[in-house]
Amino acid sequence: MMKIDLLPEEKSPQLMIIPMIDIIFFLLVFFMMSMLSMVVQKSVPLTLPQTASAKVSMTRNIPVTVTADGTLYYEQEPMTLAGLAERLQQDAARGEDISVILRGDEAAAYGKIVQVMDLVKNLGISKVYIATDSKG
Template sequence: MQVDGRRKVYNEINVTPMLDLAYVLLVIFILMATAQVAGIKVDLPKASSAVSLAQPETIAITVSNDGQIFMDAYPVTISDLEVRLRNAKASNPNVPIVLKGDQAAQYGKVTEVLDLLRQLDLNKVGLVTGKPATGG
C-alpha cells in the first residue's frame, strides 16, 4: 500500500484469524475428548425388560451378524478371547461381562462365547437387548 508515494510498513501481525482457528480447534478437541466410544453397532433383539450391568471395568463382548467376535470393540478370535478373559479374571475374579449378539448373528458363535465364559467360571454375565417395540 502506498501513501504519498511511499510504502507503508506494517510492523504488527494480525492475530485475529489465528485466534479464531485456535478457538475452533479447542472446541473440536473438547468435543472429541468427551465423546464416548459406542463400540460396534449391532441390531439387538428386543426384550420386555432390560437389566443393566453398567459397572466400571465391565468387559463388553459383541458378536456381529457375520459371526465376528469383538472384545471392547477390538476384533478377536475365540482363542484370543480366552486368553484375554483369563487375564481379566486373574486381576478381578468377579469381573462383569456384557454379551451383545446381533439379532441375525450365528447362534453357534454366541453359544461358543457363552460356553467359554462357563468354562472360565465367569458367572457375572449379562445379555444386552434392545428396548421393546411399542405400538399396537
C-alpha cells in the same frame, strides 16, 4: 405553603430467592442431561434384539460382541475365540469383579453365541448378561 416532595423515598432492594432457586434447578437439570449424552460405550454398533426390560450390573462390564457375520469383538477389538479366551482370562486373573455383556446381533449364528457363553462359563465368570434393546 405546601411542601412537595419531588424525590421519592428510596426503598432498599429486595433479594428474590424463589426465582434464583428456579434458575439453579434449571442449570442443574441442564448439566445432568448433557452429561448423560456424553457417556461413551466402547463397542461395535449393531442391531440388538428387543425385550421388555434390560438390566446392567455395577461391576466392571466387558462388552463382547458377535456381529451378524460371526466376527468376535472384545470392546472394539476384533478377536478369535482363542484370543478372547486369553483376554478374558487375563481380566479374571486381576481379581476384579467382572461381568461380560454379550452383545449378539439378531442375525448372528446361535452356535457362535453359545460358544462364547460356554467359554465365559469355563473361565469361571459367573456374571454374563445378554444385551437387548427395549421394545418402544
